Every structure is written in structure tokens, then in C-alpha cells.
Amino acid sequence: MAERKVYTLSQIGSAIKKRIEEATHGEAYWIKAEIASIRCTQHAYLELAQHRDGEKVAVMRGTIWSSSLQQIRHALGAESGNILKDGVEILFLAKPRYHLVYGLSLAIEEIDLDFNISGMERRKRETIATLKAEGLIHRNRLLPLPIVIQRIALISSAGTAAYADLMQHLENNEHGYRFHVQVFNASVQGDAAAAELRAAVSAIDPPCFDAVVIIRGGGSKLDLEPFNDLELARLVATLPIPVLTGIGHEVDISVLDLIANSPHKTPTAAADFIVDRMLYFETGMTGMLSEIHNTMLAAFSRHKETLGAWREMATMRPAAHCRVQRGALHTFTSQFTRLITEELNGQDKLLDGFGQSLLVLPRHKLAQVETARVREMASALAARAQLGIQHVIGKLEGIGNAVHLLAPERLLERGFSIARAGGKAIKHAALLKPGDEIETTFANGRTWSTVNKIEADGKG
């Protein structure tokens, strides 16, 4: 037996390592593989695999050293969790390394994010194409969306910020609208998400709700993956009630958004849409009521106007008619009067002429007789007046004589005298007393004497 050459393990290991390094010249290769499992400590250790027709055809270990891991995580950003996980196929840049203790592994230096995203996009496109082919893509969108969405089947992960936001916006709306929300819990991220979402949709009893609302908070691009699930999309598309989405994302649209009746960018936006719609409904109603009221008032006032016009016609017309009749009557009367007067005047003139011609002769004779009588009367009156005057003159003469006889001179001549005392005629003896001097006037002289005795006879 020839002497066997025996190598130590490290010799073999070193030889393999050397061969590998010679073959690769320290170059890195772009490799496509599925992460069968990943374990992260300071470094990341991966089990990489390749399947073909469900059969595992290649397996290799991969390592991401801490320095590379930091860079990769930074580059993947929000998606690192979606990529550095079991079951994800990745495209990575790696150097085959052989370690004497740990064996062969691929030292991963870089992971191509676009590979995953484009993979997701491709699957999404495929899903959309399938839905189109099945006639489901527009089905939910064609359902009429109720004006008032009040009974809501909410598919959400209870306790998340998205859920809290939506409920807050619905329940604390400034208009006091009430919503009847029933929550169908489902995780919206992770591997179980699609299945849980499907279960939630299936659990909804459509007649009990006005709409289904599916929400999720913000997330990365690849977080949308569950919402692109074909089976979920089929279930949602065939729901007989409208679906609203509020699957928080910036620019991407999930398959669910595409088929939803009313897609919104965030849960808050979905809630506001529902509240605004209610407000729109209520405002419309209130507006209509006031319009109905106004139209009614207008109709009433129109009827009132017509009634007023009729009333006026009913009262004014007869009055006007009466006025017209009265006027006509008046005209008639005055015409009649004028006619009668004219007629009478005519008759009068006729009569006058007739009468005059009748009276011409007798009147002439009568005048002669009357004149003679008047003359007679006048001369009789004149004679009587003459007599009267003479009688008056005689009487006046008698009166003149009497006046003459009564004059004091005549009385004195007839033997009477006048006694005076102190120049005054004494008419009463009692006015004198013995010793008084009296002047006595006679017809042809005066005497002065003194009173001796008085004898008043009380007369006068």
C-alpha cells in the first residue's frame, strides 16, 4: 500500500480557500436568491436557497458583516424590514468566501432594492391584469355610493394610530353626526396580513352596512404588498356594497385602491370624506327645505295676488258699472229736461203769439175805458184833498187864537196879577210869612207891599 498523503483539515481548507480566491480574484458577483431564513445579531446570517418547480435546487449560507449591514440597512431604508426577512427573493452583490472554521459563505455587500420593488410591481401588474380579465376591476366602483355612509364595516388593525385617527375623526366630527362602526380586525402588515384581510372581508355581512372601509397607517412601498393580494382583491371586488380605502401611502396605489369604490390617501381623508358627504347631504336637504318654503311662500303670494285682483274686480267692476250707469242716466235726464224745456218754450211761443193776436182788439178798447176812469178818480181825489186842506187850516187858526188868549198880558188885562218874592212868582201862599216883601205886577204897573197875614187853604 503506497504511503498515503494525509492532509490536515486546515491544509485542505487552505487549499480550497486558495483555489476559490484564485478563481474569483476577490471579485464580487450579482446573485439572485431567496432568503430561506435570516438571523441578525451584530452581523446577519442568512440561509440562501434556490427553488425550481417547488424543489430546492441550491442552498448556500450568506453573511452580512456588521459594517455592510449598516450600509445596506441605510440604503434599503424603510424597506429593510420587508427585504431582510424570510421568504424574500433578493438580488445582491456578494463575494464567495471560504473560512477555515465557518466554511463557504457569500459575503453580501449590497442588496438591490429595485429588484424587489419591480418584482412587486410586476406581481401587481399581473394581479391587475387578472382582475381585468375576470371583469372585477371596475365592479365595486360601479356600485352607487350612498350619500349618507353611517353603518360602517371597518377593516383595520385595532389599536393602531390609523384606527385611532379614523375613529377620532368620525366620532368627534363638528356636526354631531353619529356613526355605527363595526370593526373587523386584521393585521395590515407582515406575512399574515393578506390572509387576515381576506378573513375580515369574508366576515362582513353586507346588508348590515352602508360601506366597507379598509384602512392602514403609513408604510413603506413593500408594505403595500398585502393590499395587492389577488385573492383579497377578488373578495373586495365582489362585495355588494361600496368599499372605501384609506391605505396611507404617498404616491403608490395598491390593487385595493384601484378597485375600491372610493379610494383615499389616508384614514383621516376617508373619515373626512364620509363626514363631508353627510354634511353635503344635510346642507342639500336644508337648502331644499328653505327652497320649498320659499317656493311655497311665492305660490301663496301669487294666489293671494290673484285673489286680490279678483276681489278688486268683484267689487270695483259693479261700482264702476254703477257709475257709468249713473252718468248715462244723468246725461239722459239732462237731455230729457233740455228737450222738454225746448219743447215747452216752443209751445209757449206759439201760445204767446196766438194769445197776442187774440187780444189785440179788446185790449185797445179796455185802455180807453180805464184811462177815463183813472182821470175821474184823479179829479175826485184832488177835490177831496182841497177840502181836507181847508179843514186843517181852519183848525190851525182856532189853535192859534187860543194860544193868543192865554198869553200873560191878556190875563193881566183881564184882571189877574202876578205876585213875586225875590223875583220869583209865588204860586203858594204857604211859601210866604208875615213881614215878607212881595212885588205885584198888574197890567200896567207894579206895587211893592209887606205881608201882614197868611191864610193858606192847603190847596196846591
Add this chain to the structure above:
Amino acid sequence: MEKVEAKLTYEKAYAELEQIMQDLQQDKISVDDLSAKVKRAVMLITFCNEMLRSTEAEVGALVKKLGL
């Protein structure tokens, strides 16, 4: 709430209001019916208003009635 027909919905109420308004505008409603129509309109709105703002208790009863 005033007794309203069991199957009155927001949509039906809205449609009925629109009809009333249209009829009014086209002078299809006689003066005799005017106040009745307006009363109906007010009732519809009151109904909707109250439905929009129904209390939790009512909701509870409703959900119960639905057998949920």
C-alpha cells in the same frame, strides 16, 4: 320621533324632497296640498337629522335588531 314609515332611507327622503321641490317649482301642487307637502318636507328633514345624530342607545338597539 314622529312615526315614519319603516323603510324610509336617506336616499328616499332626499328623492322625495327633490320631487316636492320640483312639483312646487312647476306649480304642480295645489294650494290645498301646499302646507301638507311642506309639513312632509319638514318631517323628512327632521327624520334625517335625527338619524344622522342618533344616540348610542339607538344605535345599540339598531345593531341588536340587526342581529349583530
